[in-house]
Amino acid sequence: MSKWxxxxxxVLELEAKTVSDQVKxxxxxxxxxxxxxxxxxxxxxxxxxxxxxxxxxxxAATMASTGTPSFFVHPAEAIHGDLGMIVEGDSVIAVSxxxxxxxxxxxxxxxxxxxxxxxxxxxxxxxTLGTHSDVTLKLNVEKEACPLGLAPTSSTTATxxxxxxxxxxxxxxxxxxxxxxxxxxxxxxxxxxxLLVSALMHKGDELPVVSPVDRMQDVIYxxxxxxxxxxxxxxxxxxxxxxxxxxxxxxxxxxxxDLLLQPASDCMVRSPKCISPDKxxxxxxxxxxxxxxxxxxxxxxxxxxxxxxxxxxxxxxxLF
Numbered sequence: 671m672s673k674w675x676x677x678x679x680x681v682l683e684l685e686a687k688t689v690s691d692q693v694k695x696x697x698x699x700x701x702x703x704x705x706x707x708x709x710x711x712x713x714x715x716x717x718x719x720x721x722x723x724x725x726x727x728x729x730a731a732t733m734a735s736t737g738t739p740s741f742f743v744h745p746a747e748a749i750h751g752d753l754g755m756i757v758e759g760d761s762v763i764a765v766s767x768x769x770x771x772x773x774x775x776x777x778x779x780x781x782x783x784x785x786x787x788x789x790x791x792x793x794x795x796x797x798t799l800g801t802h803s804d805v806t807l808k809l810n811v812e813k814e815a816c817p818l819g820l821a822p823t824s825s826t827t828a829t830x831x832x833x834x835x836x837x838x839x840x841x842x843x844x845x846x847x848x849x850x851x852x853x854x855x856x857x858x859x860x861x862x863x864x865l866l867v868s869a870l871m872h873k874g875d876e877l878p879v880v881s882p883v884d885r886m887q888d889v890i891y892x893x894x895x896x897x898x899x900x901x902x903x904x905x906x907x908x909x910x911x912x913x914x915x916x917x918x919x920x921x922x923x924x925x926x927x928d929l930l931l932q933p934a935s936d937c938m939v940r941s942p943k944c945i946s947p948d949k950x951x952x953x954x955x956x957x958x959x960x961x962x963x964x965x966x967x968x969x970x971x972x973x974x975x976x977x978x979x980x981x982x983x984x985x986x987x988x989l990f
Contacts, residue, residue: 677817680815682815684814688812688815688828689831692828692832692835696835699805702804703807704840706761706805707761708840708843708844710761712760713760714733714762715730715755715762715786716733716740717745718745718766721822722765722825723742725829726765728830729833733836735851737844743755745764745771745776749773749780756780758784758786761786761789762781762786763788763790764789765791765792766791766792767794767809768793769799770797770799774799778802782802787804788803789803789807791832793808807832809832866947866948867966867977867979868968870954870979870984871968872898872977872978872979872980876896877977878898878901878902879975880913882933883933883934885930885934886929886931886932887931889913889934893918900915900978902967903934903938904975909942909944910940913937913939914939943957944969945966946968947976951984958984965978966979
């Protein structure tokens with residue numbers, strides 16, 4: 671093993687152990703911290719200096735994207751004019767490995783004046799930060815992974831892991847759903863995967879709707895004009911059946927030109943595959959692949975037609 675690999679391995683092993691050691695910190699204090707954060711009416715403010723501050727930004731971003739309104743406040747800027755970003759109804763997560771970071775300690779007094787609860791994350795519960803907070807979460811950090819013992823490594827990893835644990839517990843407490851996550855991630859591949867059928871479907875005048883008494887010659891015209899490869903047979907707003915391009919080809923082979931004068935009700939496929947508008951687009955894709963079809967009617971619980979989702983709609987959003 672080369673010297674470089676040996677150093678890297680030691681770093682990873684030390685940080686892995688540090689993360690594992692945080693499990694020992696879970697107890698009454700952690701539950702009290704969750705109580706404070708879940709009952710926060712305003713925002714959860716996360717603050718820390720230096721490398722801890724960078725980790726705090728990530729913790730705040732994770733909370734904000736999973737149902738807990740949150741943002742990062744730089745402690746030095748807070749005591750130089752940005753303290754107005756923290757208001758009554760908020761709560762604060764203050765991070766300092768030593769618990770004696772000057773800017774954090776100075777900030778405590780101002781936060782106390784506002785009456786905002788403080789959840790501390792520190793390796794030193796007996797520090798100024800630890801003793802002046804409502805709840806202190808101890809970080810178990812035996813040593814930094816830095817060979818010099820100087821650069822924050824194990825300590826920042828522990829902070830990040832504890833922040834993720836808090837965010838995920840709050841997600842569960844608030845019954846945060848994939849649909850909620852989608853609403854906060856409209857952009858990028860992740861957001862596209864979480865789009866709802868209601869956001870992807872055709873509706874209104876775009877739908878190839880026919881009545882059960884319409885002649886097939888009119889049905890074919892509607893299918894051609896709407897260009898979705900299907901006709902939706904509807905009566906009193908309720909979906910009765912569908913006629914697809916494939917159905918039409920089979921019917922023409924069987925009936926020839928006699929087909930044109932037959933009513934749609936005699937040619938439609940009853941009990942077609944449908945989906946509700948609150949399902950994810952990926953669920954619609956799975957249904958299409960399973961049943962080897964290219965579109966799904968979108969209906970509510972009473973079989974009323976709301977829309978139509980086509981395989982091409984999923985291609986356009988780059989869902990796969």
